[in-house]
Amino acid sequence: QQQVKQSPQSLIVQKGGISIINCAYENTAFDYFPWYQQFPGKGPALLIAIRPDVSEKKEGRFTISFNKSAKQFSLHIMDSQPGDSATYFCAAYNFNKFYFGSGTKLNVKP
Amino acid sequence: GAVVSQHPSRVICKSGTSVKIECRSLDFQATTMFWYRQFPKQSLMLMATSNEGSKATYEQGVEKDKFLINHASLTLSTLTVTSAHPEDSSFYICSAQRPGLAGGFSYEQYFGPGTRLTVT
Numbered sequence: 001q002q003q004v005k006q007s008p009q010s011l012i013v014q015k016g017g018i019s020i021i022n023c024a025y026e027n028t029a030f031d032y033f034p035w036y037q038q039f040p041g042k043g044p045a046l047l048i049a050i051r052p053d054v055s056e057k058k059e060g061r062f063t064i065s066f067n068k069s070a071k072q073f074s075l076h077i078m079d080s081q082p083g084d085s086a087t088y089f090c091a092a093y094n095f096n097k098f099y100f101g102s103g104t105k106l107n108v109k110p
Numbered sequence: 111g112a113v114v115s116q117h118p119s120r121v122i123c124k125s126g127t128s129v130k131i132e133c134r135s136l137d138f139q140a141t142t143m144f145w146y147r148q149f150p151k152q153s154l155m156l157m158a159t160s161n162e163g164s165k166a167t168y169e170q171g172v173e174k175d176k177f178l179i180n181h182a183s184l185t186l187s188t189l190t191v192t193s194a195h196p197e198d199s200s201f202y203i204c205s206a207q208r209p210g211l212a213g214g215f216s217y218e219q220y221f222g223p224g225t226r227l228t229v230t
Contacts, residue, residue: 032217041201
């Protein structure tokens with residue numbers, strides 16, 4: 001049973017556009033929701049994270065929106081750039097364990 | 111920033127041999143280290159969680175006798191794939207959880223660059 005469901009599987013966005021990736025979870029005990037960016041052949045890198053007591057967090061062009069009642073959270077990448085082309089994973093944390101979404105491959109067209 | 115290294119980055123070994131992968135947190139003492147396995151175009155699969163000085167906690171379905179984890183210090187964890195077989199070929203990634211302020215709890219997890227294991 002997948003604890004964190006991520007969509008879409010792949011995403012194509014024009015340069016300058018907004019990329020939106022969504023995740024949903026069931027376990028209300030999750031208390032930390034990070035997003036990771038992974039380039040081919042590399043380990044994931046922490047991008048931005050949020051706690052459930054906050055509805056939105058922004059760092060530069062990256063924003064997490066968190067809807068506790070809907071048990072959903074999303075990553076928004078503003079002014080998307082070709083360098084943002086990578087695979088993005090959402091995750092949720094509970095009891096010393098991270099649960100990952102299935103990943104979204106983002107392709108930003110120049 | 112928090113830096114986690116892995117060594118080697120790539121390894122090719124023959125079937126039946128053992129391979130050791132090292133994971134080091136370079137600029138912090140990790141409270142917990144995690145080992146993941148990632149198949150091509152797939153998500154990360156947690157294999158085990160380890161804390162310094164104690165036995166690793168393995169996920170269901172992961173053979174502890176095949177994937178030996180030793181967390182020797184607060185900055186070093188090793189994964190040994192014993193009697194490797196071609197089906198063990200994969201991308202292995204470690205991560206380290208950095209302590210918070212004054213050594214308290216922090217959620218932040220930092221990944222190593224990964225090790226590509228190919229068993230022939």
